[in-house]
Amino acid sequence: MAQPSFEAAFKQLEKIVAELESGDPPLETAIRKFEEGMRLARLCSRKLDETEKRISVLMETDDGRVEEHPLRDAEAVKDSES
Amino acid sequence: MDSKTPSGGPSASADPAIPRTVLSVSQLTLKIKQLVEAAFEFIWITGEISNFKIPASGHAYFTLKDAEAQIAAVMFRGVRRTLRFEPRDGLGVVGLGRISVYPPRGTYQIILEYLEPAGAGALQQAFEALKAKLAAEGLFDVVRKRPLPLLPRKIAVVTSATGAVFHDICHVALRRFPSLAIQLVPTAVQGAAAVEAIVRAIALANRDASAELIIVARGGGSLEDLQAFNSEPVARAIAASSLPVVSAVGHETDYTIADFVADLRAPTPSAAAEIVVPMKSELIGRIHHLVDRLHGRLRARMNLYRARIGEMAARLNVTRRRIDETRLRLDDMAARMVRSLQQRFAYQRQRIRWIEARLLAAHPRQRMARMRERLAAQTDHLVLAHRLFVARRRQGLDPLVARLTALNPLAVLGRGYSITRRLADHCVVSDAGSVAAGTDVEILLARGRLKARVTGKRD
DSSP: OOOOOHHHHHHHHHHHHHHHHHOOOOHHHHHHHHHHHHHHHHHHHHHHHHOOOEEEEEEEOTTSOEEEEEOHHHHHHHHHHO | OOOOOOOOOGGGGGOTTSOOOOOOHHHHHHHHHHHHHHHTSSEEEEEEEEEEEOOTTOOEEEEEEOSSOEEEEEEOHHHHTTOSSOOOTTOEEEEEEEEEEETTTTEEEEEEEEEEETTHHHHHHHHHHHHHHHHHHTTTOGGGOOOOOSSOSEEEEEEOSSSHHHHHHHHHHHHHOTTOEEEEEEOOOSSTTHHHHHHHHHHHHHHHOOSSEEEEEEOOOOTTTTGGGGSHHHHHHHHHOSSOEEEEESSTTOOOHHHHHSSEEOSSHHHHHHHHSOOHHHHHHHHHHHHHHHHHHHHHHHHHHHHHHHHHHHHHHHHHHHHHHHHHHHHHHHHHHHHHHHHHHHHHHHHHHHHHHHHHHTOTHHHHHHHHHHHHHHHHHHHHHHHHHHHHHHHHHHHHHHHHHHHOGGGGGGGTOOEEEETTTOOBOOSGGGSOTTOEEEEEOSSSEEEEEOOOOOO
């Protein structure tokens, strides 16, 4: 199974918390949900860190292909911010 | 102020028919001012700007002219600031204003309250027409609006490669989420080629599809400058985009067709970056908050269960105590029962023993002993009496016995006599004839007897 997106994981986490807070599931279910929630929270945290910073420019070549290049100026922009 | 002033002079003679009313310059100017300003309180005017100047006061002074005439125009600082275009010489404009007479110079001018480039009205009409048309097609419907990803890994920015817009977006976006990827899709944003370029850039970003949403952005400008974003092809390109589109065109007050079609309208490019890119620290905070709630909830559940278990254990203990008590009572009762039985048995046993004793006491043995004693005494007595009696009798008997003995036939036997008897009937044989030969006989001797058979006889 493909890893869920940050958003899917986050929404699932919110749902689990809401379920735990609103309903009164059997303890085993609650514990299972808790563990699932913790797993999703770790996944979300990991996802937040895994994206890589890149600034690029997207162009169409003369023969109609799509090309993406790193953008130097933008790098400068970002460097000036950090 | 009274306009009539008494005056005299020979000039009245020039035309006696005309009353000689003389006004001062001020009076006349005032009259003119009142007339003109009342007559031209709100007028639309069109013309071309020339001699445009802004002195230190910040008010704009220029001339509006057409082929045949010209009029001085003023636009005060506050009004000038609301303009969405930069007025310049040679630009045809349409304005709304009032005529003002300035007595110190004896001049009049138009004070403009609103100004737009000539043709803007037509643009506005075209804008409204296109807006109505696309709205009727449902392109602005809320149901078409796609949700934006909570955390886009990569965003595409369709804007000018030059200018501050892309820089501003990067600045804000990377401040919020430092590891974000940003893709610039460069395009012209104004001028004749802009519409086609923007359409192509949006399509390009969709073909590449590595970004998760598109920001279509342009800085502020006049209605003319924003024209490309009010065009139908751009509107349709946005509507056709597979990636969600956020529009960020012009200033906060500018609404373009692109804004209506886009999935979300941001008031400015910087605001677009803020809306689209989550604050990383905030996301982390939200995750922590959720985790806290998760923990808190489970802890609460656990505590609740723990409390309930404790309570139930206590209740079980009460029951157990009751069982223990019952068991003790049972034991106690059993012991008492056994004890009472034992007592009963002991009592009965004692009773039996007592009865036994009485019985034993009542035993006839002693009586028997006494009787035996009496019996013995009487027996002795009897024996003695008997002996006495016998002795006495014997004393009387002895002479008789002696006499009897003398008469005993058998006594002669001692002298060798014998008696013969038939064996069969013990008849004494005293005659040989009483027996026949062969008869068995018995011969009694003094001592013993003989058995014999008669073998012969003689008479």
